[in-house]
Amino acid sequence: MIWKSILTTLLLLIAYTLFIRYGGATISRTAQTTAQRNIVKAEEFLYENSSQCDTLIVGSSMSERLHSKRLIPHCYNLSFSGLSSLDGLYLIQAGGHRPNVLFVEINSIARESPVSLDLTTVTDPNSRTLKQWLPFLRQKYQPVGVLKALLRDWQQGSSDLIAPETASRLDTALQQKMVHQLHSAMSLPLSVAATDSSFKKAYAFLSRLQRQGTTVILFEMPINDQLKNLLAPRTIRDYANRYFPAPQYQHIVLPADSFRTSDGIHLLYDESLYYTNYLHAQYEKLAQTAPKRI
Amino acid sequence: MLFTSPEFVLLVVCTFILYHLPILVRWQVPILIAASLYFYAYGQANLLWLLLLSVSINIASSYLVIYGKSNRHHLYAILGVVFNLAILLFFKYGPLLGRTFAATDGELGSLLVNLPLPIGISFFTFQGISLVVDTYKYRHVEQYRSLIARNLLKHTQTVFFFKGFFPQLISGPIVKANFFLPQIGPKSIQAVRWEYCFRTLVLGYFLKMVVADNLKDHTMLMTYPYFEAYSSFTLLVLLIGYSMQIFADFAGYSLIALGLAALFGYQFPINFNFPYIATSFADFWRRWHISLSSFLREYLYIPLGGNRHGTARTYTNLLITMVLGGLWHGAAWSYAVWGFAHGAALALERFAGDTFGKSTFRRVRLLRGLLVFGYVTLAWLLFRLPNFNHVLAYLRAIVTNGNKPHETLAISFIVLYSLPVVGYHFHHLWQQMPARLSISENRFSTRTALIYGILLFMIITNSGSEGAFIYFQF
Numbered sequence: 099m100i101w102k103s104i105l106t107t108l109l110l111l112i113a114y115t116l117f118i119r120y121g122g123a124t125i126s127r128t129a130q131t132t133a134q135r136n137i138v139k140a141e142e143f144l145y146e147n148s149s150q151c152d153t154l155i156v157g158s159s160m161s162e163r164l165h166s167k168r169l170i171p172h173c174y175n176l177s178f179s180g181l182s183s184l185d186g187l188y189l190i191q192a193g194g195h196r197p198n199v200l201f202v203e204i205n206s207i208a209r210e211s212p213v214s215l216d217l218t219t220v221t222d223p224n225s226r227t228l229k230q231w232l233p234f235l236r237q238k239y240q241p242v243g244v245l246k247a248l249l250r251d252w253q254q255g256s257s258d259l260i261a262p263e264t265a266s267r268l269d270t271a272l273q274q275k276m277v278h279q280l281h282s283a284m285s286l287p288l289s290v291a292a293t294d295s296s297f298k299k300a301y302a303f304l305s306r307l308q309r310q311g312t313t314v315i316l317f318e319m320p321i322n323d324q325l326k327n328l329l330a331p332r333t334i335r336d337y338a339n340r341y342f343p344a345p346q347y348q349h350i351v352l353p354a355d356s357f358r359t360s361d362g363i364h365l366l367y368d369e370s371l372y373y374t375n376y377l378h379a380q381y382e383k384l385a386q387t388a389p390k391r392i
Numbered sequence: 393m394l395f396t397s398p399e400f401v402l403l404v405v406c407t408f409i410l411y412h413l414p415i416l417v418r419w420q421v422p423i424l425i426a427a428s429l430y431f432y433a434y435g436q437a438n439l440l441w442l443l444l445l446s447v448s449i450n451i452a453s454s455y456l457v458i459y460g461k462s463n464r465h466h467l468y469a470i471l472g473v474v475f476n477l478a479i480l481l482f483f484k485y486g487p488l489l490g491r492t493f494a495a496t497d498g499e500l501g502s503l504l505v506n507l508p509l510p511i512g513i514s515f516f517t518f519q520g521i522s523l524v525v526d527t528y529k530y531r532h533v534e535q536y537r538s539l540i541a542r543n544l545l546k547h548t549q550t551v552f553f554f555k556g557f558f559p560q561l562i563s564g565p566i567v568k569a570n571f572f573l574p575q576i577g578p579k580s581i582q583a584v585r586w587e588y589c590f591r592t593l594v595l596g597y598f599l600k601m602v603v604a605d606n607l608k609d610h611t612m613l614m615t616y617p618y619f620e621a622y623s624s625f626t627l628l629v630l631l632i633g634y635s636m637q638i639f640a641d642f643a644g645y646s647l648i649a650l651g652l653a654a655l656f657g658y659q660f661p662i663n664f665n666f667p668y669i670a671t672s673f674a675d676f677w678r679r680w681h682i683s684l685s686s687f688l689r690e691y692l693y694i695p696l697g698g699n700r701h702g703t704a705r706t707y708t709n710l711l712i713t714m715v716l717g718g719l720w721h722g723a724a725w726s727y728a729v730w731g732f733a734h735g736a737a738l739a740l741e742r743f744a745g746d747t748f749g750k751s752t753f754r755r756v757r758l759l760r761g762l763l764v765f766g767y768v769t770l771a772w773l774l775f776r777l778p779n780f781n782h783v784l785a786y787l788r789a790i791v792t793n794g795n796k797p798h799e800t801l802a803i804s805f806i807v808l809y810s811l812p813v814v815g816y817h818f819h820h821l822w823q824q825m826p827a828r829l830s831i832s833e834n835r836f837s838t839r840t841a842l843i844y845g846i847l848l849f850m851i852i853t854n855s856g857s858e859g860a861f862i863y864f865q866f
Contacts, residue, residue, distance in 0.1 A: 099841045100590045106845025107852070114853065130805055131609040133857050219858070240854045242606075242808065246801075269796075272621050279617070 111234060114241070118233045127250075128243035136178040138238045140220040143176060144193050145230060156186025157203025160319035160363055163370040169378050170199070178217070182206040184296060185217055187303040192221035199313045200304075201377075204338040205321070205331070205363075207300050208293040277322055277362040284330040293333065297341045304342065315384065316342055317350040320357040320365065320373060350380045393434040395648050396601055396858060403427060408655055412581040420578060421553050424656060428558040432512075435562075439510040442479070443556065449475045450520040451544075451551045454527040458540045465531060472524035480517040483510055488723035512562030514720055516555050518687055519566060523554060525691060526569040539573040550576060559652035563645050565663040565683035568690075572658075579657030589654045591844065596647030598812070598847040599640040605856025606809045607637035610802050616782040620789050623796040626803060627789055633806035634776050635769035636813045639668065642681065661686075666820045668768075668813070671761045673737045676768060688717050706742065711735040721775070726783070730774040737767060 118125075129135035151174035155161055159179035166175040176186040183203050190197070219225060229235045237243070304314050316338055325331065342349070353376055357369045365373060393400050407427040411420055433440045453472025457465050490504025530536035541547045554572055555561075611634045613619060619627060646663035653660050663683050670676035677685045693713040699706040711732065718731020777783045 099587055099837055099844070102838065102841035103590070103594070103844040103848060106842050107848040110845065110849040111852065114849075130606070131612070131857075133609055133612075137857075234853050241850070242805070242854055246804075269621050272617060275617050275620075 114234050114239075115232070118239050122233065122239065124251075125239075125244055125247050128238050128240065128247045130240070130243050130246065132179045134237055134240075134243070136181065136217065137220055138236075138243075139176070139178065140189055140217050141229070141236050141238050143174065143189060144220065144226065145233075145236065152198040153201070154186070154190065154197040154199075155201040155203070156183040156190070157201075157319070158182055158206035158209065160205055160321075160365070161201075161203040163365050163367075164377070165371060165374040168371070168374045169201075170381065177203065181211045181217070182209040182296070184299055184303075185211055187300065189217060189221060190307075191303065192226075196307060196310050197312055199315065200307060202300070202304065202314060202316050203319055204316050204334055205319050208288060208296040208334060208337070210292065210296075273359075273361055277324060280322075280325055280362045281328065284325055284328040286329065288330055288333050293337060297337050301341050304347070308347070313348065314342070315348040315350060315381065317377060318352050319363075320352055320355075320369075322359050322362040323356050325362055326352075348384050350377060350384070393431055394858065395645065396597070396855075399434070400431075403431060404652065404655070411579075411656055417578050417580075420656075421549055421576065424557060425549065425552050428553075428556040428561055431558040432556070432561060436508075436511055439508060442483070442510050442513075443516065446476065446479055446516060446520055447552055447555050449479075450523050450555065451548050453524050454540060454551065455544065455547055457524065457527045458531055458537060459542065465528060469524055469528035473521055476517050476520045476524070480513060483507055484513055485719075485723045488725075509723075515560065515562060515564045515566055518684075518720075519555050519569075521691060522566070522687065523551065523569040530570065536570065536573075539576075557653070557658070559649040560660060563642075563649070564681075565646055565649060565660050566687050567660055567683070568687070571661060575658055583657055585654055589651045592647045592651035592654065594844050594847050594851070596644045596649075596651060597851050599644030599647065599816075601644075601855035602847075602850045603809055603812050604637050604641035604644055605858065606854070607633050607640065607806065607856070609856050610806050610809070611637055611776070613799065613802060614776050614786070616777065616779070616785060619786060620793070621796065622789070622793065623798045624790050624793045626796075626799045627786065627793065629803045629806050631769055631773060631790075633810055635668075635765075635772050636806075636810040638772055638775065639664070640813055666817050668765055669761065669817050669821060670764050671757045673734065673741045673764055673767075676764055677734075677738070684717065684720070688713050692716065703743075703746070707739040710738045710742070714738065722778070724778045726774045726778045726780055729780070730771055733767075733771050733774075 129138045151172050153170045153173040155164060155166060155169070155173065155175045155177055157177035158181060159177065161177035162175065162179060164175060164177070166173040176189060177183075178185055183206055187202075190200075225235075233239055308314050318335070318338075320326070321331070338349075357373065358366050359369070360366055393403070407423060410416055411423050416423065429440070432443055449472060453468050453475070456468040457472070460468055486504040486507045487509075490501045490507075526536070527540060539550070541550065550573065553576065554567070554569065560567055611630055613622065613626075614630050614634060619630070622630070643664040646660075650660050650662070661683055663681060665679040665682060667676055667679035670679050693709055696709045696712060697705055698709060712735075714735030715728050715731040718727045718729070718734070721727045721730070773783050773786060774780075777786060
């Protein structure tokens with residue numbers, strides 16, 4: 099019985115590998131959960147053409163809402179839900195890819211990433227080699243996720259549109275509760291040691307990339323008006339200015355506008371479009387005034 | 393070290409090779425002890441001393457119960473149990489007692505609140521109690537006495553192995569001394585039941601890595617206050633999904649433990665016997681975490697008097713046993729409430745059975761089964777949300793969120809990943825049916841091989857994100 103079972107498994111693996119090899123190119127957005135979406139995005143960056151993109155964004159779920167293709171063509175958004183900009187930087191280092199332009203979200207630099215969302219399994223050299231040659235080991239090709247993607251594409255066509263979070267769908271009572279929770283958390287002082295340590299790591303990454311010719315642009319994602327000037331965001335801004343002083347590093351400052359969010363920190367669909375356009379315009383300005391060509 | 397990690401697989405492979413080398417047969421038990429110590433130290437090296445202390449207490453007390461002065465056997469047994477419980481109380485319940493009764497900024501309160509929780513403490517402590525109690529109980533039975541070697545070194549080795557054997561060290565099954573000690577002896581590779589090992593390991597890993605770990609990623613939605621945004625239907629599906637997840641997680645772990653032990657020639661008791669087909673609460677507890685429920689029955693409920701002192705006392709004993717059983721799961725009052733809910737259901741069921749008699753009608757049994765599953769599932773909410781206010785908020789949301797939109801995708805995935813658990817239970821029911829006997833063994837064997845091949849394929853390609861076993865925290 100054991101040999102029959104193992105033989106069955108081997109046959110299934112071979113058949114599935116052939117399916118991925120000849121039909122995998124059209125399969126996209128297979129992730130089943132937020133955590134898996136992070137891993138699939140990281141895998142696509144490491145194993146597929148995305149690593150050839152010359153502009154990258156690193157950040158958290160806040161920046162994940164940016165419309166990368168509107169920001170700059172050939173831009174890849176390496177922002178991860180629940181994680182920080184540092185995770186994106188680790189991935190860039192693991193991929194050995196140097197972008198021409200790198201947008202770095204400062205809001206989440208000091209955030210400690212939860213172990214449950216850890217991306218180390220993706221960057222581990224041994225598993226990377228295996229996944230390079232055996233694509234069925236990648237989370238992107240989990241059969242259930244692939245089935246989901248095929249059913250969705252069959253039903254809706256392979257449009258990249260995701261149902262946007264709009265103001266009309268918003269639960270205002272819940273939103274207020276979340277803003278209230280965040281208000282308490284963001285009013286507390288940040289741990290000096292942890293914040294220092296995170297910024298030192300970010301500095302090590304970014305200064306090296308800058309030396310190698312990458313243009314580093316630091317930006318902040320807008321959040322709810324009641325939260326944006328609390329102690330935690332103010333401290334982060336101070337740290338960002340201290341570790342990455344202008345004009346050595348490019349900064350895009352927040353506009354004076356108010357932004358609507360779904361929960362205090364995540365922009366609604368329209369707002370993220372608006373903010374992407376703002377970032378694009380600021381980037382164009384920087385490109386014109388920069389001492390070297392961006 | 394998780395059972396699902398590559399480090400663990402490497403440890404098992406190395407231990408297995410050394411263990412079955414013919415020239416090392418004499419050293420089989422020490423090899424397993426060394427592997428077990430490495431396994432424990434890998435996760436919590438700083439608390440290895442506590443495991444050693446616990447083992448030492450049990451070595452001394454069980455030895456003295458047999459070979460100490462006969463008029464002190466009772467005293468040694470009591471001291472052994474008390475020391476075991478003291479370690480458990482201090483390390484596991486210290487933080488809870490500190491938070492409840494002492495000022496957390498005071499010296500004592502701060503000490504208690506900051507105590508580390510040693511992994512597996514509830515399991516190895518209960519095994520220690522089982523060793524001391526069984527040794528005392530059977531001290532005059534020659535067959536059992538012979539298991540407690542006069543040579544202290546040999547006895548140390550036996551106790552060390554009994555308490556520390558790595559497949560069950562941190563999450564059970566809780567193995568009783570009178571079940572395990574007679575099995576200790578030289579084992580040969582020819583005696584390994586390969587097919588049994590393969591089946592239990594594949595099924596165990598499938599339940600854990602494909603079902604539980606994927607469901608875990610979806611039941612994350614049951615987080616306060618985010619769940620308040622979902623519809624009543626979504627919340628109910630999430631709750632059922634969590635019920636399936638906790639079963640797949642723990643039953644999967646137990647199966648892996650059984651399979652691993654069998655690779656080394658040892659047998660553990662079955663820990664889960666299709667609990668979600670139970671048609672009464674008593675039946676449920678005969679099927680769920682059997683090693684714990686039988687431990688509680690044998691070492692707590694019966695010594696309390698069981699059902700021998702009248703109806704009122706029986707109900708009280710049930711409640712005490714279940715509340716303490718609840719607290720065994722975790723140092724939070726919500727676990728006590730969970731235990732009380734089960735104790736109350738058992739008492740009420742007993743009362744109803746005594747008053748109205750038991751119905752044998754199939755439909756009534758089916759309804760009872762649904763009621764038991766619904767109640768058990770609802771009670772799991774106390775495991776998922778240890779803050780009691782969040783539990784109430786969840787229940788309120790189930791009642792009031794009728795008009796909110798459904799999370800269709802999450803619902804679909806939860807249903808999909810719950811299906812293997814449902815199928816597992818139905819397959820068991822189907823096997824009990826007379827029709828099953830008409831299928832030839834050969835055909836069944838081929839189909840079984842195909843099913844296990846598919847399960848293995850799913851383990852390789854569709855495992856969820858790596859996560860600790862839920863019962864590790866207990």
